[in-house]
Amino acid sequence: MPQRTLEIDSVSKRFGDVVALDSVSFDVRPGELFGFVGSNGAGKTTAMRIVLGVVSADAGEVRFDGRPVTHEIRTRIGYMPEERGLYPKMKVLDQLVYLAQLHGMPPNEAHRNAETWIGRLGLTDRRADEVQKLSLGNQQRVQLAAALVHDPAVLVLDEPFSGLDPIAVDVMSDVLREQAASGVPVIFSSHQLELVERLCDRVGIIRSGRIVACDSVAELTSSAASQLVVSAPAAPPGWAAALPGVRVVSESGGSTVLELAPDADDQSVLAAALATGPVHEFTRRKASLSELFRTAVAEGAIR
Incomplete structure (x- = not known):
């Protein structure tokens, strides 16, 4: 040491x-x-x-x-x-x-x-x-x-x-x-x-x-599940909730943050978003420390 x-x-x-x-x-x-x-x-x-x-x-x-x-x-x-x-x-x-x-x-x-x-x-x-x-x-x-x-x-x-x-x-x-x-x-x-x-x-x-x-x-953030930011202004609340391997992290003002399981298909997510109307943003990103903290507090150990 x-x-x-x-x-x-x-x-x-x-x-x-x-x-x-x-x-x-x-x-x-x-x-x-x-x-x-x-x-x-x-x-x-x-x-x-x-x-x-x-x-x-x-x-x-x-x-x-x-x-x-x-x-x-x-x-x-x-x-x-x-x-x-x-x-x-x-x-x-x-x-x-x-x-x-x-x-x-x-x-x-x-x-x-x-x-x-x-x-x-x-x-x-x-x-x-x-x-x-x-x-x-x-x-x-x-x-x-x-x-x-x-x-x-x-x-x-x-x-x-x-x-x-x-x-x-x-x-x-x-x-x-x-x-x-x-x-x-x-x-x-x-x-x-x-x-x-x-x-x-x-x-x-x-x-x-x-x-x-x-x-x-x-x-810590690289070990977290992959996330997508989807901006689809016409999408109704909860549009992604039933997609397989997808968890809705947050929804606000037409922007939805999704957490994807390792085997989840992001193209299926894009297709579902396009089905609601135009998609202005579709971006992968790492989880923030705030999001990681919420997961740790809610679920316990993350590593």
Whole structure:
């Protein structure tokens, strides 16, 4: 296993009768952006809290750089919780300096890093403001700065893009790419699957505490059933539902997305569409991550 890899190895966790994680295993490699996605309650936050030591695992192990994660290693993790953990009455600069020093950084270096991230994240004009006086988007930027200010060796971010406007999303995306490019393993959860698909090298999908898919987006989508996009404005709703080997994925405004079984005949589909009137588009395509996610959540393992 490469060095500086974050490994989650057969981790399980139960809360009373609820199984939050069931032998979850995956890794986040050096320089990799790893998207961790699942429905609410699927186990994402529990897994991240176990990495941080906030919650203890019932079984399994978390390792970084080939060693079990200890308190010393956790001080090298940059963490952004879903429930924001800032001190509302502290000023932005003071807070970042304080948090950097909590991670063991000398005062001068902590101050220098805090100023660097304040500038990088567009907070220079708000550096002397109390956090509670900032917009939610700017609070989010401060929270990201807090995860980065101590030069972490690994980043664990829970819903970092939640509530951000498009410009702030671009800023945060660039920062995460830069961190990965410097060799830092980066894992983040998000419900914004188009963003995950665009940013991530690999994606793990968790369902009811179990990993049901884990690979690159290209590999995951290439393994999905073939799809057709058919634009037939005159076709009535449900026109393709009875065709053999065909599943209707979506219908909207005369455009129908179909999933074809391996032995399905696309020419029969075209003939059926033409029987309803003109066909303006008939195109094969790969499934999107959003469609793959819906399949995984509905049906379980897809690989």
